[in-house]
Amino acid sequence: MSRFKVGLVQMSCSSDAKQNMDKAVKGIKDAAEKGANIVCLQELFTSLYFCDVEDYENFKLAESIPGASTDQLSVVAKELGVVIIASLFEKRTQGIYHNTTAVLDADGTYLGKYRKMHIPDDPAYYEKFYFTPGDLGYKVFQTKFAKIGVLICWDQWYPEAARLTSLMGAEVLFYPTAIGWATAQDLATNDEQFNAWQTIQRSHAVANGVHVVSVNRVGLEQNGAMKFWGGSFVANPFGRLLSQASHDKEEVMVVDIDTQKTDSYRTHWPFMRDRRIDSYGDIVKRFID
Numbered sequence: 001m002s003r004f005k006v007g008l009v010q011m012s013c014s015s016d017a018k019q020n021m022d023k024a025v026k027g028i029k030d031a032a033e034k035g036a037n038i039v040c041l042q043e044l045f046t047s048l049y050f051c052d053v054e055d056y057e058n059f060k061l062a063e064s065i066p067g068a069s070t071d072q073l074s075v076v077a078k079e080l081g082v083v084i085i086a087s088l089f090e091k092r093t094q095g096i097y098h099n100t101t102a103v104l105d106a107d108g109t110y111l112g113k114y115r116k117m118h119i120p121d122d123p124a125y126y127e128k129f130y131f132t133p134g135d136l137g138y139k140v141f142q143t144k145f146a147k148i149g150v151l152i153c154w155d156q157w158y159p160e161a162a163r164l165t166s167l168m169g170a171e172v173l174f175y176p177t178a179i180g181w182a183t184a185q186d187l188a189t190n191d192e193q194f195n196a197w198q199t200i201q202r203s204h205a206v207a208n209g210v211h212v213v214s215v216n217r218v219g220l221e222q223n224g225a226m227k228f229w230g231g232s233f234v235a236n237p238f239g240r241l242l243s244q245a246s247h248d249k250e251e252v253m254v255v256d257i258d259t260q261k262t263d264s265y266r267t268h269w270p271f272m273r274d275r276r277i278d279s280y281g282d283i284v285k286r287f288i289d
Helices: 017-033 056-061 068-080 153-157 159-167 187-208 261-268
Strands: 003-010 038-041 083-093 096-104 110-115 140-142 147-150 172-176 180-182 211-215 218-221 226-229 233-235 241-244 251-258
Touching (some): 003 211, 017 038, 017 068, 017 251, 038 172, 038 211, 068 083, 068 096, 083 147, 110 140, 153 187, 159 172, 159 187, 172 187, 187 211, 187 233, 233 251, 241 251
Parallel strands (some): 003 038, 172 211
Antiparallel strands (some): 003 251, 096 110, 140 147, 180 226, 218 226, 233 241
């Protein structure tokens, strides 16, 4: 299919995992009622963003994938006939945990998972304490409606991740995300940070000639010290915004996608054609001295 609809579920979270799952399922159903074929949830939607502290108790939030959450969402996917992209905290085995996104096809089939490759370590984002870097490589998933690529949050700052996933045939890049502003921060800095976040992802759309879908959370967390900035959006293959959510409201957006236009964008702006793959060998180096 070249024409389909994507649903973005932007929501706030609490410490109650069941409440978060119920809210996500309601968002998926709302999106399906609006005609969505593929629905993407935000990063780590079953909990608060727990990486603001280094606390061993938080490892208890992790689960196997596939497991209880994917089983529940599989039933929803089959019932509604929609693809679901679900970001979860994965317990792989004792002492090994990942930030992982599962993909469920429209018949409820578990298609597989992508493990976050780039792991940040910043104040209030101590992900290296919790997550082992992904070891499955970059992934695409052939769903009923499209071949999709899934990357996660910090991955969105890396052109290499978007490029490799696009080269594998992804028609749309999905980015489940959890990013926000410190509430003590000034408005000018907030604006600069949001624009950088959105610009880098829109640039991935342009450079690779694909649609980009980014789904972020909203709400105050970390005892009010962090405001997740929402702003979930869809960009077309030339980086034009097709839709953008607010910074502070829970929203379910449904946006039309037409991947048939990808060929036109790539033909008239042939960035893929003109790549000098013979000159890129040094990209695998940490730094060129």
